[in-house]
Amino acid sequence: MELLPPQQLAFQRMLDTIRRGFERFGFLPVETPAFELSDVLLTKSGGETEKQVYFVQSSGAIKEGKAPELALRFDLTVPLARYVAQHEHQLNFPFKRYQIQRVYRGERNQKGRYREFYQCDIDVIGKDTLPLAYDAECPAIIHGIFTELAFGAFTIKINNRKLLRGLLQSFGVADDKQAAVLHEVDRLGKMPREEIIARLGGADVGMEATAASRLMDVLDAPGDPLERLGSLREMNDVFQSGLDELRRVREGAIALGIPPAQLVIDLSIVRGLDYYTGTVYETFLDDVPSLGSICSGGRYDNLAGHYTKSKLPGVGISIGITRLLSHLLESPAFASVTTTHAIVLNVDAQLSTEYAKIATELRTAGLNVEVFVGDQKLGKQFQFADKSKIPLAIVMGGNEHNAGQVKIKDLRTSMDAAQKETSVARDALVGEVKRLLGEPRSP
Amino acid sequence: MELLPPQQLAFQRMLDTIRRGFERFGFLPVETPAFELSDVLLTKSGGETEKQVYFVQSSGAIKEGKAPELALRFDLTVPLARYVAQHEHQLNFPFKRYQIQRVYRGERNQKGRYREFYQCDIDVIGKDTLPLAYDAECPAIIHGIFTELAFGAFTIKINNRKLLRGLLQSFGVADDKQAAVLHEVDRLGKMPREEIIARLGGADVGMEATAASRLMDVLDAPGDPLERLGSLREMNDVFQSGLDELRRVREGAIALGIPPAQLVIDLSIVRGLDYYTGTVYETFLDDVPSLGSICSGGRYDNLAGHYTKSKLPGVGISIGITRLLSHLLESPAFASVTTTHAIVLNVDAQLSTEYAKIATELRTAGLNVEVFVGDQKLGKQFQFADKSKIPLAIVMGGNEHNAGQVKIKDLRTSMDAAQKETSVARDALVGEVKRLLGEPRSP
Numbered sequence: 001m002e003l004l005p006p007q008q009l010a011f012q013r014m015l016d017t018i019r020r021g022f023e024r025f026g027f028l029p030v031e032t033p034a035f036e037l038s039d040v041l042l043t044k045s046g047g048e049t050e051k052q053v054y055f056v057q058s059s060g061a062i063k064e065g066k067a068p069e070l071a072l073r074f075d076l077t078v079p080l081a082r083y084v085a086q087h088e089h090q091l092n093f094p095f096k097r098y099q100i101q102r103v104y105r106g107e108r109n110q111k112g113r114y115r116e117f118y119q120c121d122i123d124v125i126g127k128d129t130l131p132l133a134y135d136a137e138c139p140a141i142i143h144g145i146f147t148e149l150a151f152g153a154f155t156i157k158i159n160n161r162k163l164l165r166g167l168l169q170s171f172g173v174a175d176d177k178q179a180a181v182l183h184e185v186d187r188l189g190k191m192p193r194e195e196i197i198a199r200l201g202g203a204d205v206g207m208e209a210t211a212a213s214r215l216m217d218v219l220d221a222p223g224d225p226l227e228r229l230g231s232l233r234e235m236n237d238v239f240q241s242g243l244d245e246l247r248r249v250r251e252g253a254i255a256l257g258i259p260p261a262q263l264v265i266d267l268s269i270v271r272g273l274d275y276y277t278g279t280v281y282e283t284f285l286d287d288v289p290s291l292g293s294i295c296s297g298g299r300y301d302n303l304a305g306h307y308t309k310s311k312l313p314g315v316g317i318s319i320g321i322t323r324l325l326s327h328l329l330e331s332p333a334f335a336s337v338t339t340t341h342a343i344v345l346n347v348d349a350q351l352s353t354e355y356a357k358i359a360t361e362l363r364t365a366g367l368n369v370e371v372f373v374g375d376q377k378l379g380k381q382f383q384f385a386d387k388s389k390i391p392l393a394i395v396m397g398g399n400e401h402n403a404g405q406v407k408i409k410d411l412r413t414s415m416d417a418a419q420k421e422t423s424v425a426r427d428a429l430v431g432e433v434k435r436l437l438g439e440p441r442s443p
Numbered sequence: 444m445e446l447l448p449p450q451q452l453a454f455q456r457m458l459d460t461i462r463r464g465f466e467r468f469g470f471l472p473v474e475t476p477a478f479e480l481s482d483v484l485l486t487k488s489g490g491e492t493e494k495q496v497y498f499v500q501s502s503g504a505i506k507e508g509k510a511p512e513l514a515l516r517f518d519l520t521v522p523l524a525r526y527v528a529q530h531e532h533q534l535n536f537p538f539k540r541y542q543i544q545r546v547y548r549g550e551r552n553q554k555g556r557y558r559e560f561y562q563c564d565i566d567v568i569g570k571d572t573l574p575l576a577y578d579a580e581c582p583a584i585i586h587g588i589f590t591e592l593a594f595g596a597f598t599i600k601i602n603n604r605k606l607l608r609g610l611l612q613s614f615g616v617a618d619d620k621q622a623a624v625l626h627e628v629d630r631l632g633k634m635p636r637e638e639i640i641a642r643l644g645g646a647d648v649g650m651e652a653t654a655a656s657r658l659m660d661v662l663d664a665p666g667d668p669l670e671r672l673g674s675l676r677e678m679n680d681v682f683q684s685g686l687d688e689l690r691r692v693r694e695g696a697i698a699l700g701i702p703p704a705q706l707v708i709d710l711s712i713v714r715g716l717d718y719y720t721g722t723v724y725e726t727f728l729d730d731v732p733s734l735g736s737i738c739s740g741g742r743y744d745n746l747a748g749h750y751t752k753s754k755l756p757g758v759g760i761s762i763g764i765t766r767l768l769s770h771l772l773e774s775p776a777f778a779s780v781t782t783t784h785a786i787v788l789n790v791d792a793q794l795s796t797e798y799a800k801i802a803t804e805l806r807t808a809g810l811n812v813e814v815f816v817g818d819q820k821l822g823k824q825f826q827f828a829d830k831s832k833i834p835l836a837i838v839m840g841g842n843e844h845n846a847g848q849v850k851i852k853d854l855r856t857s858m859d860a861a862q863k864e865t866s867v868a869r870d871a872l873v874g875e876v877k878r879l880l881g882e883p884r885s886p
Contacts, residue, residue, distance in 0.1 A: 026449035026813030058549035106501035133816035370469030373576035
């Protein structure tokens with residue numbers, strides 16, 4: 001993935017908005033090195049992970065045929081675990097960190113799959129315990145960010161793994177069959193219900209048809225799921241505790257400002273099979289369901305068991321910024337992404353010092369300004385400005401200069417239409433440029 | 444190099460300021476992948492570069508014993524050359540790009556030398572030609588950035604390689620001895636003049652003692668170097684052209700707002716021996732000369748001769764942000780770096796919904812706010828806030844709530860001194876917090 005400058009700019013603006021959203025809730029930035037010790041990276045993984053890892057070696061080490069000591073990170077979770085374990089005594093718990101960095105996976109290049117791509121994670125890590133209120137904070141952060149990004153309507157779906165586990169237990173599903181059942185539950189909404197029930201009765205899972213059907217009734221029925229689940233009788237403690245958590249997380253998130261309609265309890269949300277232990281999240285753009293979940297995560301019991309004896313429970317969420325970028329680049333908002341507010345054209349080379357002064361005045365006022373210094377004809381200069389999507393051109397020839405005037409051309413109007421041109425007094429230029437730009441981004 | 448969150452935050456604020464400074468002059472962001480094809484990276488290098496390069500391989504490729512196809516970039520110049528050559532027809536020339544990314548060098552770890560560190564480059568690339576005015580823009584950008592960074596007084600030194608080359612030619616220095624002479628010239632100000640003259644007369648260089656002494660008179664004398672150089676008789680065209688460029692670059696930079704005292708012509712500035720062909724720059728913090736040049740660069744004739752037939756002259760400058768970070772972390776400014784403006788304390792768990800509302804109001808007003816949700820005693824909560832360097836704590840117990848009041852504690856005053864406490868009406872909270880913070884960073 002390599003972007004042209006306007007795309008890179010749009011991507012960067014998106015990342016800035018996300019970062020601001022994280023900081024608004026008190027999260028702090030962390031960056032870790034691109035490579036970790038191979039032993040650290042591969043601690044908890046099987047051979048599948050190793051196949052995806054890129055190892056890093058100097059030419060000297062390759063010649064000596066040594067086993068590679070270093071490897072490129074394949075996610076941001078393992079480096080976070082190592083970071084928290086290593087710096088445990090210098091961190092302030094609950095530790096709220098965000099990390100936006102590239103990760104590397106040694107797969108063959110495919111469409112939509114990159115060897116190098118960004119991940120964008122937040123996590124709150126507690127020491128020994130972590131209050132449930134943080135589970136409510138995650139969707140509130142996401143709500144703030146996606147509202148500001150203005151990619152259109154979106155819905156945050158939440159569920160609770162404890163509730164699912166308790167529910168399956170009470171349906172008599174053995175622990176070693178739970179993963180298989182959840183795998184089928186995950187298909188709800190993507191596959192007809194009868195088909196799922198049939199699969200639940202298949203050899204892999206082996207649920208009785210009536211139990212499978214009743215399970216579907218509980219998971220997938222109209223009406224408020226909390227009410228439906230609350231009315232179930234003789235459920236075990238795990239279920240009750242999960243239900244209570246789900247209720248409190250929803251209440252907490254609404255107290256933090258999420259409109260209830262945008263926070264939907266969806267009992268088919270499962271996420272990764274063994275990592276998450278409580279609350280789980282997924283997020284969808286209402287008008288682009290094909291993107292899949294653009295923001296997912298959940299609660300886990302212990303972050304860094306491989307690296308420290310401390311118990312470090314956490315809750316986190318990850319924004320799929322590569323997916324979002326592909327969406328952003330297709331949206332009309334992308335066409336207007338620009339960083340340079342104005343260009344001062346070179347009408348008369350004798351006035352170059354005056355052009356430099358104009359640019360300096362505008363920059364001092366917080367605007368981003370280009371000065372055209374080549375000796376190309378004015379038509380070529382306008383072409384350059386247009387190709388760069390710069391909204392305003394400042395035009396001052398000898399006549400204007402003698403009259404203490406400057407012309408401003410608005411290049412946002414089409415080239416065919418008569419371009420809007422304003423003539424202003426030289427000392428009113430900065431104010432007029434700001435007025436024309438409307439409210440420019442704060443610098 | 445791995446930073447704790449407050450350090451990372453300070454570093455990030457520094458990078459944001461630098462980025463803003465680049466965009467103010469119309470530069471656009473570029474990011475390239477961490478790895479390039481090994482063949483591309485090693486095109487123009489000898490064995491020395493290869494020794495420093497980190498190669499990247501999947502475990503499968505290592506087993507097969509293949510030569511590594513990919514390697515991590517060791518600077519941002521080679522990737523820029525490849526990028527411009529590859530995307531030449533989609534770029535708008537003159538192409539102004541900035542790039543702030545990590546680079547990788549397979550050296551043994553030493554103090555101050557990292558295997559992975561940031562580089563921060565800007566370059567303007569022309570097609571066929573590039574006006575000299577861009578040589579004047581580079582120091583103006585640097586001046587804007589370092590003024591905003593407020594690291595103290597600084598001086599930008601400029602020189603011109605053409606001028607040096609013409610000067611040495613007119614002193615009868617053979618082309619193959621120029622590098623050796625320039626190497627000695629570079630010692631001016633770091634070594635007594637007599638010693639340099641002696642070295643110029645040594646076997647390596649072999650200049651006559653009188654010529655060496657006259658050369659020192661020209662390069663290193665009090666007074667305006669432009670005047671001194673202008674008064675020299677019978678100089679060749681290369682010299683005259685370099686002198687003219689140096690004069691015009693200084694004038695142009697001053698027109699762009701650099702105070703003349705901060706832009707010093709220093710004829711001992713040489714920079715890399717074969718890369719730069721015209722203007723060269725170095726920048727020093729006046730009070731921390733031991734940091735060395737924190738910002739260097741210059742003009743070159745052709746960026747990407749290895750990758751395209753187009754002639755792409757350029758001028759660029761690179762900020763030494765790793766050096767600056769070490770300086771930043773020692774400065775008093777670092778202690779006050781914070782991103783979270785206020786924390787809402789958990790005085791009474793019954794009021795948690797009210798605390799969430801307060802936080803949401805403050806966040807909506809653009810402030811970064813933490814809510815303490817654990818059930819620790821108030822003393823512990825203040826400790827957390829203090830350790831996190833959060834300036835203000837919002838305290839509301841049942842009594843305050845009933846009276847429609849909130850207390851704000853200013854934690855910036857010392858813990859020993861009586862902490863400043865303000866009581867305000869609940870609906871005046873946001874305004875009062877903003878007032879206490881003075882002018883908060885724009886969000």
